[in-house]
Amino acid sequence: MTTSRPKGSSGRGRRDLRVRVKTAKGRKLSSTRWLERQLNDPYVQSAKAEGYRGRAAYKILEIDEKFHFLKPGARVVDLGCAPGGWSQVAVARTNALGTRQNKPQGRVIGVDLQEVEPIEGAEIHLLDFLDEGADDLVREWLGGSADVVISDMAPKASGHPPTDHLRIMGLCEAAAEFAMDVLEPGGVFVAKVLAGGAEADLVARLNRAFAKVSHVKPPASRSDSSEKFVVATGFRGKPD
CATH class of the missing domain: 3.40.50.150 (Vaccinia Virus protein VP39)
Structure with missing residues (x-):
């Protein structure tokens, strides 16, 4: 069994589809940055799709x-x-x-x-x-x-x-x-x-x-x- 690099991890030849998160009231800037990174991380997305924890x-x-x-x-x-x-x-x-x-x-x-x-x-x-x-x-x-x-x-x-x-x-x-x-x-x-x-x-x-x-x-x-x-x-x- 082999695993391929998660889709979208290269970024070559595609539009910028990055999800941007606005800072909500009561949320620290560091938390907003963490959430934005998670939402845009292809490994996080692949883990959800493939059932990994x-x-x-x-x-x-x-x-x-x-x-x-x-x-x-x-x-x-x-x-x-x-x-x-x-x-x-x-x-x-x-x-x-x-x-x-x-x-x-x-x-x-x-x-x-x-x-x-x-x-x-x-x-x-x-x-x-x-x-x-x-x-x-x-x-x-x-x-x-x-x-x-x-x-x-x-x-x-x-x-x-x-x-x-x-x-x-x-x-x-x-x-x-x-x-x-x-x-x-x-x-x-x-x-x-x-x-x-x-x-x-x-x-x-x-x-x-x-x-x-x-x-x-x-x-x-x-x-x-x-x-x-x-x-x-x-x-x-x-x-x-």
Whole structure:
């Protein structure tokens, strides 16, 4: 399965059909700008049309098209899975619904601190992955180790970029440690990070644990965002 770039994302050879939003009474200018961006975002429009729970689904789709880790039969753990777009993609790509005979059936486990609406083909659990014994619970739910651990988590923004960078890197480091506790040899870890200067320790540890570590900014990631994704493939074992 491949995904094409959402229609209208180029803008070449067409009239300016941009939706403009007037600032309503009581609405902040920043809110108006956000609403206008959402209304004009082709990924938002495509997500609604294709039934995804958010435009973020296209990020994991585009990353997988480059690295091909969501394979039929794969066992996937989605950390911080709300609202569920990444789990939706994982279900479809690992054939978790098993609609054909003799077709490998994947397993998708989504965990989050908040309640998540059920996702067909996925198992959603209310869990803090930082809790002691969380890795044992996930392995129990999977019936073994995971092939892939994915994370699109980000802490609530503080408005102070250096602080936000450190927070998301701390979350990514915790997710990486969890992944190394539950992954099968050869497994894959994918997580969101922010561009900045606090990545060296994480990358060094991942390089010791995985055969290859890459950074990618998929087309669905907004150009004005500092987010990117780390993709670690070929898990070799947790370093000391």
